[in-house]
Amino acid sequence: xxAARKAAVRGITAHDATVRNGAIRAxxxxxPKTLHVISPLGWIAEAFAMPQINAxxxxxxxxxxxxxxxxxxxxEPARDLADDATWIAPETLVSLNAWRAQxxxxxxxxxxxxxxxxxxxxxxxxxRSMLIATVAEIAAWHEFPADLGSQPWSQLCNGxxxxxxxxxxxxxxxxxxxxxxxxxxxxxxxxxxxxxxxxWNVLVHYGVAAAVSPYCLHTPPDSHAIVTVFDLPADGLYxxxxxxxxGFSQFAYPQLAHPQSKSPQPTQAQFAxxxxxxxxxxxxxAAQAAERAAAAIGTSDASILIAFRxxxxxxxxxxxxPVWCSTPYPYDTQGMHAFMESIAEARLLPxxxxxxxxxxxxxxxxxxQESDSPFIPDPWMxxxxxxxxxxx
Numbered sequence: 001x002x003a004a005r006k007a008a009v010r011g012i013t014a015h016d017a018t019v020r021n022g023a024i025r026a027x028x029x030x031x032p033k034t035l036h037v038i039s040p041l042g043w044i045a046e047a048f049a050m051p052q053i054n055a056x057x058x059x060x061x062x063x064x065x066x067x068x069x070x071x072x073x074x075x076e077p078a079r080d081l082a083d084d085a086t087w088i089a090p091e092t093l094v095s096l097n098a099w100r101a102q103x104x105x106x107x108x109x110x111x112x113x114x115x116x117x118x119x120x121x122x123x124x125x126x127x128r129s130m131l132i133a134t135v136a137e138i139a140a141w142h143e144f145p146a147d148l149g150s151q152p153w154s155q156l157c158n159g160x161x162x163x164x165x166x167x168x169x170x171x172x173x174x175x176x177x178x179x180x181x182x183x184x185x186x187x188x189x190x191x192x193x194x195x196x197x198x199x200w201n202v203l204v205h206y207g208v209a210a211a212v213s214p215y216c217l218h219t220p221p222d223s224h225a226i227v228t229v230f231d232l233p234a235d236g237l238y239x240x241x242x243x244x245x246x247g248f249s250q251f252a253y254p255q256l257a258h259p260q261s262k263s264p265q266p267t268q269a270q271f272a273x274x275x276x277x278x279x280x281x282x283x284x285x286a287a288q289a290a291e292r293a294a295a296a297i298g299t300s301d302a303s304i305l306i307a308f309r310x311x312x313x314x315x316x317x318x319x320x321x322p323v324w325c326s327t328p329y330p331y332d333t334q335g336m337h338a339f340m341e342s343i344a345e346a347r348l349l350p351x352x353x354x355x356x357x358x359x360x361x362x363x364x365x366x367x368x369q370e371s372d373s374p375f376i377p378d379p380w381m382x383x384x385x386x387x388x389x390x391x392x
Contacts, residue, residue: 127316209287211335298371
């Protein structure tokens with residue numbers, strides 16, 4: 001980890017931040033916001049601290065201006081969170097809130113898109129049959145509903161538990177893996193979409209696509225052999241000579257700039273990778289699809305995963321997730337700033353929870369946000385993770 005990244009992850013403030021190599025500079029006349037990152041994965045905090053850059057001029061910026069990153073271990077309960085922005089894995093949130101209840105502390109609560117969002121998507125955006133069913137209902141099935149196929153994708157509808165990741169399962173396998181789950185747990189099932197070649201992420205903030213990044217290539221299409229944007233070398237995909245020959249950015253993670261970014265953008269039709277390529281033109285298509293999806297389900301802030309198949313096929317919404325636990329994909333500086341602001345506004349502070357009207361929330365509210373709801377973890381998550389910090 002270089003000096004700039006180390007300093008940013010430690011929790012650099014605008015009062016004390018100076019790195020000798022010039023990567024991070026700050027002024028004493030600004031007070032930063034704080035983003036707490038509670039995760040066992042160190043790279044999550046690093047990704048926030050050092051966003052993707054698209055031009056050499058951006059290198060001097062270092063961490064996001066106006067923000068500091070504070071990383072917390074999950075080996076013990078995170079303390080001193082105040083009312084700050086917080087990124088936290090859902091399972092850790094369950095553990096931490098159970099501990100906070102023991103200490104007579106208010107729980108951490110966050111806005112989240114409606115868990116029944118698959119029921120609200122237009123069919124051209126969902127691109128396949130989707131169904132939410134309880135564990136009790138699944139246990140009584142002798143076969144899947146016909147439109148799901150014989151081996152649909154299945155995952156927990158509102159959260160996640162170890163050992164039950166999103167995967168294709170036949171009915172016997174699904175009934176077996178959820179056999180110890182509470183009967184009222186909700187499972188999302190979706191028909192398999194053949195031929196997916198690449199996947200993109202869109203951050204929607206205030207109903208607008210604020211950041212877009214490709215993140216996954218299937219090589220070949222429809223295969224489980226994938227190349228992710230995080231698999232690329234940290235010091236860049238191409239050497240300077242390759243950059244001169246191809247015109248692609250020589251910096252790490254070639255990516256799509258925010259619409260208002262002043263950084264130069266590639267003019268090629270595709271972003272090249274050793275085992276395939278992302279299509280640049282998908283950026284605008286993904287952004288439009290994400291904005292439509294957010295409007296359809298009534299949310300203004302979400303992290304939306306979108307799949308593409310053959311050129312000319314419509315984009316398909318794979319997932320619509322809360323921002324406060326979503327992967328920090330390699331956005332540019334402006335996109336990462338929007339992501340962090342969205343995380344901050346997703347947190348429901350105690351004064352907001354007790355307000356009689358949604359527009360009394362501390363964070364700016366919009367008509368779309370009124371369809372969001374506080375995140376309520378699935379009972380399976382509570383049963384699995386609530387006792388983690390019992391001894392503290």
